[in-house]
Amino acid sequence: MGKNLSERDVCSKFITPAVIDAGWDLHKQIREEVSFTAGRIIERHNGYIRKQGKRADYILYYKPNIPLAIIEAKDQNHSVGSGMQQALDYAETLDIPFVYSSNGKGFVEHDRTNSDEQITRQLSLKSFPSPEELWNRYRKSQGFTEEEEKIVAQDYFMEPGGKTPRYYQRIAINRTVEAVAKGGDRNLLVCATGTGKTMIAFNIIHRLWKSRAKKRILFLADRNILVDQTMANDFKHFGDKMTKITNRTVDKSYEIYLALYQGVSGAEDWKNIYKEFSPDFFDLIVIDECHRGSAREDSAWREILAYFSDATHIGLTATPKETEDVSNIHYFGEPIYTYSLKQGINDGFLAPYRVIRYTFDRDVEGWRPRKGEKDRFGNLIEDRMYNKKDFDKGLVLENRTIQVAKKVAEYMAHTDRFQKAIIFCVNVDHAERMRQAIANENPDLVTENHKYVMRITGDNEEGKMELDNFIDPESVYPVVTTTSKLMTTGVDAQTCKLIVLDSVINSPIEFKQIIGRGTRINEEYGKYSFTILDFRGVTDLFADPDFDGDPVQIYEPKDGDPAVPPEQDGGDEPDDPDSLDDGYPERDPGGADIFIDDKDNENKIYYVKDANVKVVSEKVQYYGEDGKLITESLKDYTKKTVQNEYQTLDEFLNKWNESERKEAIIQELLEQGVMLDELERTVGRDYDPFDLILHVAYDQKPLTRQERANNVKKRDYFTKYGDKARAVLEKLLDKYADDGVENIESMEVLKLDTFSEHGSVIEIIKEFGGKNNYLMAVQELEQEIYAS
Known part of the structure; x- marks a missing residue:
């Protein structure tokens, strides 16, 4: 009889009763069929499907924020331990210490905390451990004192109907709280953009504050918008216990403080408002985007951190900075936890992307003026060869900007003219010219509403006032934004579907921050993927093996080494990105861009009107199953992928003909990485998946539907x-x-x-x-x- 019991029967008749009998509360501590990833997103016909997410049969919780055990169930045609390998894989992902497999006849236990004694053992149905037994075993393995246990066991803040943290958020929070409880005074968390770092920060702070482990806390950010968004959203639950520090007032009656570091420090002593607090006032400082100033020893960030050196410091970043000169790891230590862009995409929590690369003839061949040639303002152009790095800095080829705008408008016309888009430019002047060029390519939409395209840069108040509208999913305008540095970080643009790169970017950190503007998912508004249009070859940085890997410290401090001057640190933006967007043009008091002609012509920019510029190549690249861009042709990649599953045409035909639902085969192909939508774009939209596969993988003549x-x-x-x-x-x-x-x-x-x-x-x-x-x-x- 037992052999006929399904897995569900085994769970309901044997496993659940055994766990309840061991003292676990059915409603508070036992969760069955727990889906912990969303399933990677795959585009399909103006929508999407998801690959099957990962799901645990049981997760057992000591408290809502402390999962202690995972159980993988099998029917009674399997042995009692046959689910262990899958359970161990899930337990490693979920950071769960005790792992069980069962077929309803008993349990096999694997203790991931135990390295000295027996790791695995067989248990009868009646001997499953109680919550207290597993908690005591875990507590002992971690060496928690009574005071540390009180901190670690502090609950999350949970508002009625509120979202529970995702698995990686829980791990990041728990590991940090445990590290602080055990006396860790410098801690680093690395989580990809769009994974909810502010929500993580809130729960870390809330638990440490509620347990009274930390009583006065400072959250330090580098942009006003970050501070204001944080106060209005994740941190709102601190209510009247929270305040924002400005350089005008200091009120020491609060417990949670948020500050813009530029707002509390400066070159003159009177600007260093943070010194109004005693060095021991704060016992916890959380540094958002800590890859920026705090990585550099001579920065204003580091000055503030040094002043409050007795406090516990927690750094949050998507892109830790590790160069020969500056290091987050040297300051904070190895990351407590890392959740990468690749993990986020594979789990289905972040949006996948594709890349379209354009190459202009002038970018390849360069440009040299004719003898005696003058620019549009009558300036004699210096006779030399200008290349891609010069364009829009020392030399402006106006037709190049127009060609970029045409390609952007052309792409949007074929996809969605109202998709939110950010165009990253070389400097403010370039951003303004690009705004004009985009407007000229979309006269109908700009006539309807001039805010269809806006320049959002640090020097332009009208543009900055529209930033909230660009971020707001419910606001139609602005649709297209042109920028330089201001929107590289801290812009939570949930519905941004298009990232345009028309600036040479050598910093992997800056590049990764820019890519992060598109990684958020908003299914309500149809945002589940994004596209990168690359006009400068910037996406070569995807090929860097360290692009999405674990951060490695390469900085070697030496006694007596001088601090690194800011100009040698190429990865950071200016110290005050809210007031200066790129630092290239000098500005008049009214904020307009002016270019100063000095004796050496160092700041001279030539504007060339009539130089012809044309696209010489266009290449589409796709995000592959391994997290890397597919560089081979789409047809070759498809052929290889399909033939890995169906080696011959007959094998594929038999599978297709035997299937009661062709949709199941189509979904299977999609989950294996076959990009049917992209094949339709390249082969033809009149063919269905069957003929696309026949043609591309087996060289058969396709028939249209x-x-x-x-x-x-x-x-x-x-x-x-x-x-x-x-x-x-x-x-x-x-x-x-x-x-x-x-x-x-x-x-x-x-x-x-x-x-x-x-x-x-x-x-x-x-x-x-x-x-x-x-x-x-x-x-x-x-x-x-x-x-x-």
């Missing part, structure tokens, strides 16, 4: 059915010709208006003699569609 539908009609296949049933099948065939086979396999199709003249779904199915006969008729129709 319409050709296949016409072939069915020629064979008089429908004559065996009555008039009404035949009319329904003919419309299903037309639906296939228009939209593909996956759109006729569900009975939901019968609810469409085109079928309403034949009656309700129930009435239509009756014409076929019932549901089973209807489904059989659809399968026969598919056989006719794909007949040789």
Whole structure:
């Protein structure tokens, strides 16, 4: 009898009762079928599907924020320990100490905290450990004192109906709280942009504050928008215990303080408002985006941290800075936890991307003026060869800017003219010229609303005032923004679908921060992926093996070494990015860009109007299953991927013909990395997945959906059915010709208006003699569609 019990039967009849009998609370401590990843997003027909996410059969919690055990269940055709390897894999991901496998006849336990004694053991159903036993074993393995245990066991803040932290957020919070409880005074967390670092910071602070381990706390950021967003959103629950420090007032009656570091420090002593607090006032400082100033020993950040050196410091960043001169790891230590962009995409919490690279002839060949050639303002152009690094700095080829704008407008016209887009430019002057060029490419939309395209740079108040509207998913305008440095970090643009790179970027940190503007997902507004248009070869940085790897310290401090001058540190922005966007042009008091002609012509910029510029190559690259960009052709990649699964044409045909639902095969292909939507764009949108695969993977001549539908009609296949049933099948065939086979396999199709003249779904199915006969008729129709 036991051999016939399903996995669910085993859970309900044996495992759950055994766990309850051991003292675990069914409603508070036991969670079954826990999905902990969302499943990687795969684009499909102006929508998306998700690969199957990871799901644990059981997770057992000592408290809501402390998972202690994971159980993988198997039916009784499997041995008691057959689920252990999968459970161990999940436990490692979830940072859970005790791991169990069961088939309902007993348990196999693996203790991940135990390295000195027996790691695995067999348990009967009646000897499953209680919550107190597992907690005591875990507490002992970590060496918690009574005071440390009180801090570690402090609950999360949970508002009614609020979201619980994702698994990686919980790990980041728990590891940090444990480290601080055990006396760790310098701690580093590395989490990819879009993974909720501020939410993580809030829960760390809240738990340490509630447990009274830390009583007065400073959250330090480098942009006003970051401070204000944090106070209004994640930190709002601190209420009247929280305040923002400015350089005008100091009130020491609060417990949670937020500050813009530029607002509390400066070259003159009177600007160093932080010195109004005693050095021992704060016992915890959380530094957001700590890859910036705090990595550098001579920065204003470090000056503040040195002043409050007795406090515990926690650094948060997506991009830790590790160079020969500056190091986050040297200051904070090795990261307590790292959650990478690749992990976030594979888990389905971050948006995947594709890259379209454009190459201009002038970028490859360079440009040299004719003898005596002058620019549009009558300036004699210095005779030398200008290349990509000069463009829009020392030399402006105005037609190059126009060509970039044309390609951006062309892409948006083919996809969505109202998708949020950020164009990263060389400097403010370039950003303004790009704004004008985009406006000229979209006169209809700009006439309708001039805020369709806006320049958002540090020197422009009108643009900065529109930043909140750009970020707001409900606000249509602005749609396209041009910027230089201001929007590289701290801009939570959930619906940004297009990142345009028209600036030479050599810093992997800056590049990764820019990419982070597109990684957020907002399914409500249809944001589940994004595209990068690269006009400067910046995406070569994706090929850097360290791009998404673990940070490695290469800084070697030496006694007596001088501090690193700011100009040698190429990865950071100016010390005050809210007031100066790029530092290249000098500005007049009114904020306009002016370029000073000094004796050495160092700041001279030549504006060339008539130089022809054209695109010489355009290459599309895709995010692969391994987290790297696919550099081979889409057809070659598809052929290799399909033939790894179906080695011969006959093998694929047999699988296709035997499948009751073709949609299942299509989804299987998508999950294996076959990019059907991209194939449609390159091979043709009139073919369905079957013919795309036949053509690309097996070199067969494809038939369009319409050709296949016409072939069915020629064979008089429908004559065996009555008039009404035949009319329904003919419309299903037309639906296939228009939209593909996956759109006729569900009975939901019968609810469409085109079928309403034949009656309700129930009435239509009756014409076929019932549901089973209807489904059989659809399968026969598919056989006719794909007949040789």
